[in-house]
Amino acid sequence: MTEVLLPQPSEGPGFVQLLTPEGQRVEHPDYALDISDDEIKSLYRDLVMVRRIDTEATALQRQGQLGLWASLLGQEAAQVGAGRALTERDFAFPTYREHGVAYCKGVDPVTLLGLFRGASQGGWDPNENGFGLYTIVIGSQTLHATGYAMGIQRDGGDGAAMAFFGDGATSQGDVNEAFVWAGSFNAPIVFFCQNNQWAISEPVERQSHIPLYRRAEGFGFPGVRVDGNDVLAVLAVTRAALARAREGSGPSLVEAYTYRMAPHTTSDDPSRYRLAADLETWKLKDPVERVKAYLSRHGVADASFFADVSAAADELAAHVRAACIEMADPEPLSLFDHVYAGGSSLLDEERAGMAAYLASFEGESPAAAKLNVGAH
Amino acid sequence: MATKDFLLPDLGEGLTEAEILHWLVAEGDTVTLNQPIVEVETAKAAVEIPSPYAGVVTTLHHAEGATVDVGLPLISFEVGGGDATATADAPAIQGGDLVPSAPKVDTEEKIEVLVGSGPKAGKLTRRPRKQAAGAATSMPIRAAEPADVHVLAKPPVRKLARDLGVDLRGVGGSGPNGTVTRADVQAAAGAGGAVGAAPAYAASARARPDFDSATREQRIPIKGVRKATATAMVQSAFTAPHVTEWVTVDVTETMNLARRLRNYPDFTGVKVSPLLLVARALILAVRRHPMINSSWDDEAQEIVVKDYVNLGIAAATPRGLIVPNIKDAGSLSLPQLAGALDALVATAREGKTAPADMQRGTITITNVGVFGVDSGTPILNPGESAILCFGAVREQPWVHEGQIAVRQVTTLALSFDHRIVDGQLGSEFLAEIATMLNDPWRMVHFSASTL
Known part of the structure; x- marks a missing residue:
């Protein structure tokens, strides 16, 4: 079978960009963004913080402190732009890579590390920050998000749901079902696809012969492609999409066109399937550097601002490192706590069995000792 | 500090x-x-x-x-002194064994189970079990599952087994989850006629793997024969440009000859298999085409042509694939060659093949026919220029003397190092072996012509 791979030009009629890689502001007819220089400085700060958390987590994995880490390097603007567009009323449904969205939603990065350290099952309270659980299964959170959005609709709420997923997920049944369902019910949801070009080792060109944002048209709602490395454009586009959802005009698809600059996870070796030259090309489009260029060029920020942000980021990294290393092992029986909201007789039986097994040893269990919990 | x-x-x-x-x-x-x-x-x-x-x-x-x-x-x-950086020792990696068969007591030391796991456990410390723990616990203990007598096989394979009169319960499955495959049934059906089968290997390959109950996976360290095989295969496949040619040939007369030889007193106590005659034909063809029995010395930039045939036989053993060789096989009489083949296979099966027996091979035969398959594209044993693959001998309709007849037919495949062996040489060599097996009298003819 002959394979047809069509090139997917990043820029085209639908491509929204407000800040060029060189740090120049440009206008777009549909997406005007009224933003102060202080707000741009604050976005820059978030970008740097998020990148610093990510590099520290990667280092911790290499040092044996995390079992795995999925780096967001290169996708900071897509995540901070979308994360900052979300309000307290809105609910985010992430994959396992949305560390930047989590940061903007106020989730402590240490909480995320607990999952990758194996110290928690990822069980943070989604309602606390309007940030759902990390979802490892590819694309299934789009269905959860659609259901949640329909719930908002039925409750008469004024928020919206935003489902995060990658280019690979668009090939999944779940995502397409979510599109159908959300379109049918005009659900208040934004489908936010970070097209980072690679579904692990599978290039996006092999998954779709048309740009991903154009798929939305077939499901009956608008799609837009935004420069995913441009935090201003992502902010403007996702704000508009959220406003549309909240006012009852239904779903939309935002394709943030970006690049995963790191391996898929710390277990991956991208040199086996992609060219180093691609990475160099994308380095020139770095999401953090273009904001820094803008701030410097316009005299909005001086060296002391950048030094302050850098120092704050290092401080955050040190906090994340210390908290990660000191993280307590979970108490073995906590395994059974959150399987069902109402429990089950089978679980009770299994918990009793596990407790009896643990009690069959002399001395205290190390985990129990750490948590200062008595033996059972 | x-x-x-x-x-x-x-x-x-x-x-x-x-x-x-x-x-x-x-x-x-x-x-x-x-x-x-x-x-x-x-x-x-x-x-x-x-x-x-x-x-x-x-x-x-x-x-x-x-x-x-x-x-x-x-x-x-x-x-440096103090706590300049918040750091900790790397986690002690714990083995996953929960059954304390030989408890090592070290109650002083806390078990640091952090992240990661692996079979190469660090220092294993675990608390001792309380006495009579098993009796005291009220934990429900399920009776061991009875041995699974239900055989997994797809319907067409079941039908094939019925057609061939094979009892599936007696066939070890080599497929996923122990599924009995078509090849398993064919191998079981042909076991009586097939030669040189390695039952020890078959048993180990078909034993149900020791799956981890949590992951449903088994992790096998790459070492020993597996590692050596992998290294040799990769080295060979990416060093010598391989070419493979096939020929399908009517070997009815060779099978008849083997049957007759078995009754000769010289062959008492040794196995006279079609493989023996294939080996003989190969040795005779090597004499006529010495370049096929050579090796590429990259360092010296020389091709080393050998006057001796150290005949390798790929053997499936409990430890994996090994290729012992019969030294100077060309100097042996046919009964001696039969004896040497027997000894080589028996030694390999017992896992006692000495390293020297696997070194300095010059050409190899791989007998995949014992597994019921027709052919393959063999990879050269490193340092050799040719390898002959001997497939299953099957009864097939064949045009014989102008008529369709049921004949015993096999496929031979020859891979050769194209740096040394051109297509013409490889083709002539393979065709000559085929000719000899089609008409074993030609062996007499060819040997006479060169001796």
């Missing part, structure tokens, strides 16, 4: 070792936290490890090129 050892962590979800590619620091260097210290390569990726400490490097525990087990010290640091 305090010395801190950094143990090699599991870098990728269940890895057991890593190879040191480059040290990026030297003993005596002062390093900062997260400064890259070493590049290592695991089975998954080549990665840089950032320093977990700020301090002075005191010891690099391994040289570049060394393979280090997870959990062993990689590098040691002299770390």
Whole structure:
């Protein structure tokens, strides 16, 4: 079978960009963004913080402190732009890579590390920050998000749901079902696809012969492609999409066109399937550097601002490192706590069995000792 | 000041070792936290490890090129006083064995189960079981499952088994989850007629793997024969440009000859198999085409043509694939060759093949027919220029003397090193073996012509 791979030009009629890689502001007819220089400085700060958390987590994995880490390097603007567009009323449904969205939603990065350290099952309270659980299964959170959005609709709420997923997920049944369902019910949801070009080792060109944002048209709602490395454009586009959802005009698809600059996870070796030259090309489009260029060029920020942000980021990294290393092992029986909201007789039986097994040893269990919990 | 050892962590979800590619620091260097210290390569990726400490490097525990087990010290640091950096020792990696068969008591030491796991356990410490724990616990103990007598096989395979009169319950399944495959049934059906089968191997290959109940996977360390096989195969496949040719041939007369030879007193006590006659034909063809029995000496930029035939026989053994060879097989009489083949197979099956028996081979036969398959594209034994693959002998409709007849037919495949052997030489060599097996009298003719 002959394979047809069509090139997917990043820029085209639908491509929204407000800040060029060189740090120049440009206008777009549909997406005007009224933003102060202080707000741009604050976005820059978030970008740097998020990148610093990510590099520290990667280092911790290499040092044996995390079992795995999925780096967001290169996708900071897509995540901070979308994360900052979300309000307290809105609910985010992430994959396992949305560390930047989590940061903007106020989730402590240490909480995320607990999952990758194996110290928690990822069980943070989604309602606390309007940030759902990390979802490892590819694309299934789009269905959860659609259901949640329909719930908002039925409750008469004024928020919206935003489902995060990658280019690979668009090939999944779940995502397409979510599109159908959300379109049918005009659900208040934004489908936010970070097209980072690679579904692990599978290039996006092999998954779709048309740009991903154009798929939305077939499901009956608008799609837009935004420069995913441009935090201003992502902010403007996702704000508009959220406003549309909240006012009852239904779903939309935002394709943030970006690049995963790191391996898929710390277990991956991208040199086996992609060219180093691609990475160099994308380095020139770095999401953090273009904001820094803008701030410097316009005299909005001086060296002391950048030094302050850098120092704050290092401080955050040190906090994340210390908290990660000191993280307590979970108490073995906590395994059974959150399987069902109402429990089950089978679980009770299994918990009793596990407790009896643990009690069959002399001395205290190390985990129990750490948590200062008595033996059972 | 305090010395801190950094143990090699599991870098990728269940890895057991890593190879040191480059040290990026030297003993005596002062390093900062997260400064890259070493590049290592695991089975998954080549990665840089950032320093977990700020301090002075005191010891690099391994040289570049060394393979280090997870959990062993990689590098040691002299770390400045106080708590300049929040750091901790790398986690002690724990084995996954929950059944304390021989409890090692070390109640002083806390078990640091952090992240990662791997079969190369570090220091295993576990609390002892209380006495009579098993009797005291009220934990429900399920009776052991009865041995699974239900055989997994797809309907067409069941039908094939019925057609061939094979009882599926007696056939070990080599497919996923022990599923009995078509090849298993065919092998069982043909077991009486097939030659040189290696039952020990068959039993081990078909035994149900020891799956981990949690992951439903089994992890087998790559070592020993498997590692050697892999190295040899990769070296061969990526060094010698392989060409493979096939010929399908009517070997009815060879089968008849084997049957007749069995009654000769000289062959009492030895096995007269079609493989023996294939080996004989190959040796005779080598005499007529010596270039096929040669090796490529890259260092000397010479082709080494050999006057002796050290005939390798690929043998499936309990330890894996090995290729012992019969030294100077061309000097042996046919009964001697039969005896040598018997001895080679028996020694290999017992796992007692000496390293010397596997060295200095010049050409090889792989007898995949014993597994019921027709042919393959064999990979050269490193250092050799040709390998002959002998497929299953089947009764097939065949045009014989102008009529369709049921004949015993097999497929021969020859892979050769195209650096040394051109298409013409390879083709002539293979065709001549086929001719001899089609009409074994030709063996007399060919030997007379050269001796």
